[in-house]
Amino acid sequence: MSGDHFEVIVVGSGAGGGVVAGELAERGRRVLLLEAGGHYTAADFTRWESRAGHDFWWPLRFAFPAGDPGLGPVALIGGRCVGGSTVINTKVALRASQRELDKWHAASGVGLTRADLDPYYERVERYLGVRERTDDWDLKPCVQVAKRGFDALGAKLEPTRAYTDHNCMQCGSCLQGCPTNAGKSTLNTYIHRHWLGPHLTLRPNSLVQRVLVEGGEATGVEYLDTTTGEVRRAQGDAVVLACGSLSTPQLLMRSGLKNPNIGRHLGLHPAQFVFGLFDEPQDAHMVAPISAHCFDFAADEAGGFAVEAVTVQDPIGFTVSLCDEHGPMWGEPLVEAARNYRRWIGLLNMSNDDNNASVSLDEDGNEVFTCDFQPVELDRIGAAREFSTRVLTAAGASQVLWSGLATTHMQGSCRMGADPATSAVDTHCQTHEVKRLYVGDSSLHARTLSVNPSLTIMALATRLAEHLDAGAGGQLDASRREQLVA
Numbered sequence: 001m002s003g004d005h006f007e008v009i010v011v012g013s014g015a016g017g018g019v020v021a022g023e024l025a026e027r028g029r030r031v032l033l034l035e036a037g038g039h040y041t042a043a044d045f046t047r048w049e050s051r052a053g054h055d056f057w058w059p060l061r062f063a064f065p066a067g068d069p070g071l072g073p074v075a076l077i078g079g080r081c082v083g084g085s086t087v088i089n090t091k092v093a094l095r096a097s098q099r100e101l102d103k104w105h106a107a108s109g110v111g112l113t114r115a116d117l118d119p120y121y122e123r124v125e126r127y128l129g130v131r132e133r134t135d136d137w138d139l140k141p142c143v144q145v146a147k148r149g150f151d152a153l154g155a156k157l158e159p160t161r162a163y164t165d166h167n168c169m170q171c172g173s174c175l176q177g178c179p180t181n182a183g184k185s186t187l188n189t190y191i192h193r194h195w196l197g198p199h200l201t202l203r204p205n206s207l208v209q210r211v212l213v214e215g216g217e218a219t220g221v222e223y224l225d226t227t228t229g230e231v232r233r234a235q236g237d238a239v240v241l242a243c244g245s246l247s248t249p250q251l252l253m254r255s256g257l258k259n260p261n262i263g264r265h266l267g268l269h270p271a272q273f274v275f276g277l278f279d280e281p282q283d284a285h286m287v288a289p290i291s292a293h294c295f296d297f298a299a300d301e302a303g304g305f306a307v308e309a310v311t312v313q314d315p316i317g318f319t320v321s322l323c324d325e326h327g328p329m330w331g332e333p334l335v336e337a338a339r340n341y342r343r344w345i346g347l348l349n350m351s352n353d354d355n356n357a358s359v360s361l362d363e364d365g366n367e368v369f370t371c372d373f374q375p376v377e378l379d380r381i382g383a384a385r386e387f388s389t390r391v392l393t394a395a396g397a398s399q400v401l402w403s404g405l406a407t408t409h410m411q412g413s414c415r416m417g418a419d420p421a422t423s424a425v426d427t428h429c430q431t432h433e434v435k436r437l438y439v440g441d442s443s444l445h446a447r448t449l450s451v452n453p454s455l456t457i458m459a460l461a462t463r464l465a466e467h468l469d470a471g472a473g474g475q476l477d478a479s480r481r482e483q484l485v486a
């Protein structure tokens, strides 16, 4: 084993970890960023769908709904590369409303308000160049076709806000990585800005296996270099885990932490495509995958779901996920649907859930994911599908199909809060059990957001970096801060 020492070790380089690492490096802190996946750049993002799934995505994981409500397994989708899921996401950038933060407060006593978070949101938005996306609307007829359906039902289809710049050529390849760097990931912003500089050390292909703890304090991590097979150690004054909501709780458990909230209250924000077949080619795979959305029903009392438009997966993802009233499709009907690939328009429904999923380890140490949707959650998923079916039919679709359930918005498995009885980490994201050990990713969300979560993850990560740098908790020594590099 070999080892070295840093002020902060950040594990995982996605929305949370990439921001914590970049922000601390920008403040002159010596940071080690460890990432399980490889380091790729725009030159690697060639829209080779199956290769992207292998190289940039975490191998698919599933949660099986309890009681078999007839929904099939929920596919859990995330990134595994430098930049994490931000490399393969669709860049929608929305702030959480005060209503959502009130839910956090009710769940675990987090007292954050929009006024507290707004400065962090603003900083992230500046960093990523968040803008309203209206450029698809005139150029791409399929967006107007979908809008016809929303208009017919009196529902509002609005442009969304996103972290894509004007180099976006609307190629639709976001889920396989952005070939133009128009899509802003933590890879091509927070991380690349600093990785050749003196403050950020980036080690891809480094799978962290446990946090080293001495006398109730984190002192470093042990990780596997997956290219050489060597087990290595690194020491740090503080350790931030940002492996995403499925992996961060596992790492805490593997490191001996026992708080029962670790791995509980996982929210899935279950998503389902609904597809409409039109007479003319729509080429919904050649748009910025999400340029519009409808939030008319996003509040629980209004229905509890949001709809994104217009989108369709690349051909493999589209074909393997198709369902009709008999379940997953097969044989000639599936072949016929795939043959008409260019004529389908997809709407993506996202339903609010009540955080009834979980992450745990079985007796052999293998990961286990469960979910237990309650009737109200199933009603929201059903209402969303029915609404999107009506939109597409009103827009002129001659056939409607849908996908199985999936999620790309897992959140909340190490919720932050004031009380160790109801939360896994405190309101500054430090674990209740081990000092100098922090969580800095989507696991923190006390309740699933009805909006896309990445901007909030990044805002909280910015807040965490500021807290660590200030040294208010005694983690980092102010006199050791090096000259600012930004």
Ligand SMILES: Cc1cc2nc3c(=O)[nH]c(=O)nc-3n(C[C@H](O)[C@H](O)[C@H](O)COP(=O)(O)OP(=O)(O)OC[C@H]3O[C@@H](n4cnc5c(N)ncnc54)[C@H](O)[C@@H]3O)c2cc1C
Binding pocket: 011, 012, 013, 014, 015, 016, 017, 034, 035, 036, 037, 077, 078, 079, 080, 081, 082, 083, 084, 085, 086, 088, 089, 090, 091, 092, 093, 094, 175, 206, 207, 208, 209, 242, 243, 244, 245, 247, 248, 251, 290, 408, 409, 410, 440, 441, 442, 443, 452, 453, 454, 455, 457
């Ligand atoms: C296809 C897709 C589309 C999406 N679209 C949007 C969108 O439009 N807008 C939006 O707001 N959100 C979107 N999201 C969600 C958003 O990207 C995620 O919520 C967010 O990136 C999660 O941040 P995170 O830091 O928790 O985890 P990630 O960004 O997933 O980062 C976790 C990183 O940790 C690494 N890691 C895990 N375990 C270890 C370990 N043991 N050692 C070292 N490294 C480890 C992983 O490889 C990964 O790179 C989308 C996600 C996907 C997958």
Ligand code: SF4
Binding pocket: 164, 167, 168, 169, 170, 171, 172, 173, 174, 175, 177, 178, 179, 180, 181, 182, 183, 287, 288, 289
């Ligand atoms: S649609 Fe735009 S942001 Fe998405 S991959 Fe293509 S160029 Fe990049």
